[in-house]
Amino acid sequence: MYLYDEFDRTLLTERVSEFRGQVARRLSGELTEDEFKSLRLMNGVYLQLHAYMLRIAIPYGTLSAVQMRRLAHVARKYDRGYGHFTTRQNIQFNWIKLAQLPDAMADLADAGLHGMQTSGNCVRNITTDQWAGVAPDEIEDPRVWAELIRQHVTLHPEFSFLPRKFKIAVGASDHDRAALRIHDLALRMHKNGAGEAGFEVMVGGGLGRTPFIAKTIKQFLPVRDVLTYIEAVLRLYNQYGRRDNIYKARIKILVHDKGGEQFGKEVDAEWQNIKDGSLALDKDVIADIATRFQYPDYEKLLDNPPELKAAQADARFATWHANSVSRHKQSGYAIVTLSLKPIGKPTGDCTADQMDKIADIADRYSYSEIRVGHEQNLVLPQVAQRDLPEVFKALDAIGVATPNVNQISDIIACPGLDYCSLANARAIPVAQEISKRFAEPNLAKSLNRLHVNISGCINACGHHHVGHIGILGVEKNGEEFYQISIGGKADENAQLGTLLGPAVPYDDVVDAVEDLAEAYLALRERPDELFIDTFKRVGVEPFKERVYATR
Amino acid sequence: MTSPLQQKIKIAGPSVVTANRLGDGAVVYRTARHQWTTDIADAAVVSNATAATELLTPAKADGINAVDVYVAPVKLEDDRILPGNLREQIRMRGPTIELPYSYGA
Incomplete structure (x- = not known):
């Protein structure tokens, strides 16, 4: 913490x-x-x-x-x-x-929480990997860097009136769990040939009405230069970002117009003026921030303890364990994902009673730590494997142990027209109906990893462009219709989805998703070939034919 | 050239003036007596641009009781005033989904 x-x-x-x-x-x-x-x-x-x-x-x-x-x-x-x-x-x-x-x-x-910079044309909440600090494939804890940036940009007068909002994400693992390439600016920690840690800098990603995957403008940025380089990017954006048209004001438009290479050159030129100034980080500053992240005093435990082996005899536990429990960097420990996607219920919602009980469970089993992931699930990052059977019982009792993490019912959805004044169509009921259609555990499991993302308008808060199946709600003559795209992904190989065809009416969306699932099952070469890989191999046409054959 | 603020209102059928109440954001409707009500049944219904403007202008000027004032379509069925589209239905009746507190832990 x-x-x-x-x-x-x-x-x-x-x-x-x-x-x-x-x-x-x-x-x-x-x-x-x-x-x-x-x-x-x-x-x-x-x-x-x-x-x-x-x-x-x-x-x-x-x-x-x-x-x-x-x-x-x-x-x-x-x-x-x-x-x-x-x-x-x-x-x-x-x-x-x-x-x-x-x-x-x-x-x-009183608890250190606030709403500052969660809106407006400023640098928004810095996001990162929900497994930060515990992921086995991590170079170092990316939250240290996120915190450094947070401190620098909080109420920073030069960056409080940007042309438009500015979203930053930081990752430090091989596998991108933070959707880095759909951010205005993203840092990915990696090591250079000399074994030194630094950052790949990506700029100009974003979804909305003009979606772009971020372009790499710096392959390796030494850690001492993180703040100066971000400062240079923001200065360039502040100076040249468009303020005359809200739809063209995000940095992605500037980067696209200039081209990534040219934008990178201009950032570099600006950076040369400030790179050795007061914002260059010395080791003491980095160390000071790092020491404020406190890690548990882990016990020396072995993987797969007897308590865990014995619990595997319970089929419900075994299913949940296989789906929702991941490897921890520390032997004998595990990362547990809490599904906020109960079948047929709103995605990402959590009641006060559930929050209190999750806090109790975290106190007892996860060194009082909880994480929030961009997929709208929660994580207990520090659970001893011997405690997993008890943790499962406790989570199951409050409805957050649905074993559907990364499955078709683990849907990312924005609030849509049920709450949002910008939305054109509902997103939550569509998600609910899809999760009910695929509620049968063996069916969902047979579909492997399959991400469905739903947005209620072109602003794309549900990240529909990067869903394996992406669904965008639109309004036509007062009726809700939904554009479906496939083949998007938000990981280290991020790409935008391909539009399938004409939008389908509300009542047809779930059937269309079922058609896509059936097409995938028929088209895949092996049971373990993922939907996204089948799409990559066969393209959009066979899916399109299946969905529109009867429409 | 007409200022955007002075442009004429175009309405295609029966309409009401609606807004959100300043204090809590609740959906409110303008009455014929130029008051705000949460009950659409008490809303003044207008059917032409002149009448809509007459209802809308003082409503917009009331910046202390309501915000985001605009003209919204309604349907008239059996002397009842009903929201004219899905957005207005949801504004009046609330989310179309079961809210989480009703299945709390």
């Missing part, structure tokens, strides 16, 4: 006090809505279809049990008893009252 210092606490306290005054002035009429809107957005407060929504940052997806309980408290006291975990490792509360927002924020600030 990261330990906040007095500076962090003072910042949050002062921010809550400031916002309390702004809310009071708005409610009294002293501030107009035009004047107030940008102030509330700076604190993560949106106005949605039926109520205000408060978005709270969970930096690099790391939560303590204390913080999770505080989220439960806010859900219960100020909202309707639940929250929604998002694809940017944030949580959203959908029913907050404006007058109560300052009190809710004060309660959150």
Whole structure:
């Protein structure tokens, strides 16, 4: 866990006090809505279809049990008893009252939580691998770098009025679990020929109405240069990013227009002016941040202990273990994914009671640590393998042990038209119906890893462009239709999906997904060939023929 | 050239003026008495641009009770006022899905 210092606490306290005054002035009429809107957005407060929504940052997806309980408290006291975990490792509360927002924020600030920079044209919450610090394939904990960047960009005056929002992600493993290449800027740690750790820098990724995969503009950036280089990228974006057209304001448009190579050259030129300045990191600064991440005092344990072997006789446990438990860097420990995708229920939602119990389970079995992944699931990152049978029972009892992680019902979906004022169509009910259609465990398992992503509008909060099956809700003459694409992926080989054909009406979406699943089963060469690999081998046409044969 | 703020409203059928209440974001409708109500049955229904403008202009000027004011379509069935499209249905009735608190742990 990261330990906040007095500076962090003072910042949050002062921010809550400031916002309390702004809310009071708005409610009294002293501030107009035009004047107030940008102030509330700076604190993560949106106005949605039926109520205000408060978005709270969970930096690099790391939560303590204390913080999770505080989220439960806010859900219960100020909202309707639940929250929604998002694809940017944030949580959203959908029913907050404006007058109560300052009190809710004060309660959150007591636990080091806030909504700053979860909205507006600034650097948003820095995201990373939800397995950071425990992944066996990791070079080092990427959260140290995410935290360094977070500290530098928080309330940074030069980067508080960018042309548009700016999303940064950091990864340090071979396998990309943080969707790096769909971010405005991403850092991937790797080692050079001399064995030194540094970063590949990728810029200009993003989805929305103009999707792009990020381009690599620096193959190897020494760690000392992380802040200066990001500063150079942001300066260039601040200077040349378009402010005349909101749809062309993201850095991806600038990078695309200039070309990745030219953009990289211009960044390098800017960087030369500042690379040896005060933002160049010395080892002491890096070490200071690193020491504030505290790791458990692991016991010396062996893999596959007797308790785990014995529990495998229970078929339900064995299924869950095979699906939701992953290898830890420390022998005798495991990483446990908690599915927030119960069959037929909204994706990513978590009730206050569930939050409290997850906090209890984390205290007892995971050194009080919880993570949030961009797939809208939670993770207990520090579980001793001997405790897995007890952990399963505890998670199963509260409905977060559905063994569907990475399966077709582990759907990423935005809130869609059920909540969002920008949406054109619903996303959650589509996800619910798909998960019900594929509820039979053996059917879902037979489909192997298959990611379905659903967005309720072109803003693509459900990352539909990078779903193996991507579904985009559109509105035609007052009716909901859905464009389907296939072949997208958000991993280290990220690519955008290919549009299948004309949009299908709401009532046909689940049937179309079933057609795609059946086509995959018929087309694959081997039982272990993944949907995405079958697509790569045969292309879009056989899938297209199957879906539109009867439509 | 007409300013965007002065452009005429185009409406294709019966409509109401709607907004979100400042204090809690709840969906509200403008009444014939130029008040706000949460009950669409009490909303003033207009069917031409002139009447819509007359209802909308003071509604927009009331910046302390409601925000994001706009004209929305409705359907009239058996003297009842019903939302005119799915978005307005969801605004009035809430999400179309079972909310999580009803199946809490």
